[in-house]
Amino acid sequence: MQTHILGYPRIGSNRELKKACEQYWTGKTDLNHLLETGKIIKNNHWKLQQEAGIDLIPCNDFSYYDQVLDMTLTVGAIPERYRQLAVQKQETDLYFAMARGFQQEGLDITAMEMTKWFDTNYHYIVPEFQKDQEFSLFSDKIIQEFINAKETGIRAKPVIIGPVTYLLLGKEKEGGFDKLDLIRNLLPVYLQILKELENHGAEYIQFDEPFLALDLSGKAKEAYGFVYAEIRKQFPNLKFIVATYFEGLKDNLSLAAALPVNMLHIDLVRCPEQLDKALNTIPETLSLSLGIVDGRNIWKNDFEKSLSFIEKAVRKIGSERVFIAPSCSLLHAPSDLDLEKNEDILSAEIKQWMAFAKQKVHEIVILKKLASENPDYNTLQQFAENKKALENRRISTLIHNQDVKDRVDVTTDEDAKRSSPFKARKKSQQDILQLPLFPTTTIGSFPQTKEVRNWRAKFKKGKLNAEQYDALLKQETERTIRWQEEIGIDVLVHGEFERNDMVEYFGEQLAGFAFTQNGWVQSYGSRCVKPPVIYGDVHRPAPMTVYWSEYAQSLTKKWVKGMLTGPVTILQWSFVRDDQPRSLTCKQIALAIRDEVTDLERAGIRIIQIDEPAIREGLPLRAAEWQNYLRWAVEAFRISASGVEDATQIHTHMCYSEFNDIIQNIADMDADVITIECSRSQMELLNAFADFKYPNEIGPGVYDIHSPRVPSKEEMVELLKKAQAVIPAEQLWVNPDCGLKTRHWEETEKALIAMVAASKEMSEVFAL
Known part of the structure; x- marks a missing residue:
């Protein structure tokens, strides 16, 4: 049984990246300072996960602005209005111009559109597509981050937005075509990236394909089958993880299970009921990653409940095919609960019910140890402390207020109506x-x-x-x-x-x-x-x-x-x-x-x-x-x-x-x-x-x-x-x-x- 993280928060425990970006944008610091800040954050996060005992540690989950914009720059999907900047400016300034717009040196260029990342409060930069759009490898960020992680002694797993999800995240900027028509133009760039990663010794590659958990058109389903068949044909020895999250696979389970990949990640926080069907559907060649630690919220994991998922999966497919993970990237969680030291702001009682990204990393490792045949004394103590904290929360007098409950109970439909229609x-x-x-x-x-x-x-x-x-x-x-x-x-x-x-x-x-x-x-x-x-x-x-x-x-x-x-x-x-x-x-x-x-x-x-x-x-x-x-x-x-x-x-x-x-x-x-x-x-x-x-x-x-x-x-x-x-x-x-x-x-x-x-x-x- 192995553990892995889908992604880690990138702003830094004290918002170091925010400050470094804003200082760079205002000219207070140079590019070297910004890049060095990013390097320190990445190294700290890799080391934290390594020391905690995580088996597969993500790289390329770091971004200076947005992971979708990173992919847009990587595959060269640069809108025409930025072409002059692409020639004149170095990559970082082009990147920020696409995110924020550019209004200097006689140029006035609007920013790319921004929208919500599925049902989160994170905003991504929307890719812009033209009919017959051409793609080419423009940025080698993915490869460089893998090399950096490897040089640091990290068993790194590059995280890449899957090609079908990338296209579905974008917008056609003219009529007469479907963005999925571009898949054959886009795929060669992905193959080029994978070849570079393989040459540098990559073992596992994580493709984020959250759209597999959404309602899909027939054309999108065909695109998934085509893409991953081509990727597997070109790279028989790389181990591919397809990660889904924020929802259950439901009617797309058979599609996902049939993809020629090595591991499928499912979100058991959002959709716990999908485990049984997944265990009965996946082929013997497919490992299953159990997303059992909530990547979207700050409550402690219920170890007893999570162990029941793990034990069920191990009984069905064996421990060597089971991976333990958070439900999604930890991007959506704060960095470190240990920094909460002021009990006047966060009381000790409420704090004991919580876990931030760093603590969730440790929860995953503890669950792996608890699921082993002979967990040690310290691990069993952590299990007992987890049960005690959850019970304390359940019975706490801080939580319930009968007056509030009574008021909700007597609310009627009339309370949700204005006295007159809009015209009046x-x-x-x-x-x-x-x-x-x-x-x-x-x-x-x-x-x-x-x-x-x-x-x-x-x-x-x-x-x-x-x-x-x-x-x-x-x-x-x-x-x-x-x-x-x-x-x-x-x-x-x-x-x-x-x-x-x-x-x-x-x-x-x-x-x-x-x-x-x-x-x-x-x-x-x-x-x-x-x-x-x-x-x-x-x-x-x-x-x-x-x-x-x-x-x-x-x-x-x-x-x-x-x-x-x-x-x-x-x-x-x-x-x-x-x-x-x-x-x-x-x-x-x-x-x-x-x-x-x-x-x-x-x-x-x-x-x-x-x-x-x-x-x-x-x-x-x-x-x-x-x-x-x-x-x-x-x-x-x-x-x-x-x-x-x-x-x-x-x-x-x-x-x-x-x-x-x-x-x-x-x-x-x-x-x-x-x-x-x-x-x-x-x-x-x-x-x-x-x-x-x-x-x-x-x-x-x-x-x-x-x-x-x-x-x-x-x-x-x-x-x-x-x-x-x-x-x-x-x-x-x-x-x-x-x-x-x-x-x-x-x-x-x-x-x-x-x-x-x-x-x-x-x-x-x-x-x-």
């Missing part, structure tokens, strides 16, 4: 709000400058008292309100300078949440988030945002939006308790947000935004399971939003989502205004709303805030014209794609001034 609400809202055609607003946050972050750090360390901190935040809030008034934005926001993160901020004020100091996970590029931990029943002890919303509204005669994060997003972007259905936890959060919404209305806030960027992300990966999820997710949003009068306008925001297949459910949410990401897709995402004849108001983003480039007024006008061509002008709002927290003030000011000018130009056209 719109009239009431316009009578009070008096907004112009093409009203402008932003999504909520404004740049969190170094000074603002410094104030927060000083406040947490006691170097600023509450009164001093409050005064500084009020000063920044007023400056932001005045600036928005000055440039002519119609609906203002207070800037959210008091907030650390859009989920963490609310979690800190809700009961049932715990927090970490260093529980960072990568969201995209250098952007890291520190998800709260939902360990118990959730309720709102006191108002959370009313103070700052009231203050901001007192500064201006214009309307200021109240800004909240919705229940589904709080759920999705937290580490969630696994001892009750997620739908029940979501309803508890919805009732807490509902209390906040009604308090904001009582305080005179007439526009309230409840952000739900994670609605689409939460969809189950199999379409047959969508409707159950969408039923409770939409209900949760409506519960949070439906306690207000008709004249109070409810906004929601969603970003980086495809809406075509859930547009009816988006409409069922019944938000008065929805703002969506649209600029990178050049308004393509708006077509779903147009085809559906979406009845409520829409703000398609005209400014990509995930890139440092500043769009011109003319560019935004063109986007608005595209929007108005498919959506009536009276339904349209004008706004950025997302919040501005991560941007700098200089670029924000230029972009928003251009955005207001674009709105005015459109209004003038319609005034004629």
Whole structure:
């Protein structure tokens, strides 16, 4: 029996990679510093796994920005607009330009599109494909990382996005072809990579093929058969692992089991019921990798339960064909629980229930030892401690609150309905709000400058008292309100300078949440988030945002939006308790947000935004399971939003989502205004709303805030014209794609001034 890891977090235990990337982007350090930081992180992670006793250690799971973008550069799928940079710039700068856009030296090049990695909060850079696309080996990163690992004394297993999954992750940028048509053009580059790896002594290769756990077309199934038959024909001696995760293989099990590979990895956390069928289906030539340690959450593994899976597999196919692994890459878990030393932030009782990436590595090794014929005394002690921690969690008085349970029980369908239909609400809202055609607003946050972050750090360390901190935040809030008034934005926001993160901020004020100091996970590029931990029943002890919303509204005669994060997003972007259905936890959060919404209305806030960027992300990966999820997710949003009068306008925001297949459910949410990401897709995402004849108001983003480039007024006008061509002008709002927290003030000011000018130009056209 052997152990392996599918992938390890790459940001570093103290976010070293984030800091190194941002210093390089701003010119504070050179490329050598960035590359050396990456080398140190990789070596540390390889050594950690080696010393823990992992048998097969992944390489090429490290990335400076995104693993899909790495593959795009590797196979030379560089969009035409970057060709000049590909000639002029060294590889790293081209790579970052593709991720972030490029606006200097007389060039103005938009970034590649970004979207969610399956049902996670990680964002990947979407490959762009043209008809008859040619591929060639452009970057040798995969080979170099294997060589580096081998030189370090690591038994390394290169991790490569499988060729079929790579194509399915991409987007056709013109009509008339199916991206899977490109498989014969792409495969030779994969064969070239494998030849190089074989020449350098590779033994195992891991192909990540998560699409095998999704609904597949007949053409995709044929592509899988063709690709792996060709790979095996060319490389009879290499050992290939096909890794699936985030769902069960289900109807694709026979396809996966028939692939001419050496090992199949299955996710037994997401789909434990697939083990029996897999054991009865796989041929004698195929080993099975059991994904039994949760790579997506932070709870300790239940050793007793995992051992039952291992023992069942060993009885059926023998220990030599069984591998033990996490359910998926540990990319989605924080790095190291040992860094959580402050019990005022994370109590010892809750900490004992948890495991981060480093601890999960050790859990896998312990399970291997426990499954052996004669586990040693120390291993048996670890087993006893595991059982004790799990029992402590089960009976803990911290978890349960009867009042919360009772309130959920008495919630009715009427609690999820506004008093009147949208048409009547719109009239009431316009009578009070008096907004112009093409009203402008932003999504909520404004740049969190170094000074603002410094104030927060000083406040947490006691170097600023509450009164001093409050005064500084009020000063920044007023400056932001005045600036928005000055440039002519119609609906203002207070800037959210008091907030650390859009989920963490609310979690800190809700009961049932715990927090970490260093529980960072990568969201995209250098952007890291520190998800709260939902360990118990959730309720709102006191108002959370009313103070700052009231203050901001007192500064201006214009309307200021109240800004909240919705229940589904709080759920999705937290580490969630696994001892009750997620739908029940979501309803508890919805009732807490509902209390906040009604308090904001009582305080005179007439526009309230409840952000739900994670609605689409939460969809189950199999379409047959969508409707159950969408039923409770939409209900949760409506519960949070439906306690207000008709004249109070409810906004929601969603970003980086495809809406075509859930547009009816988006409409069922019944938000008065929805703002969506649209600029990178050049308004393509708006077509779903147009085809559906979406009845409520829409703000398609005209400014990509995930890139440092500043769009011109003319560019935004063109986007608005595209929007108005498919959506009536009276339904349209004008706004950025997302919040501005991560941007700098200089670029924000230029972009928003251009955005207001674009709105005015459109209004003038319609005034004629």
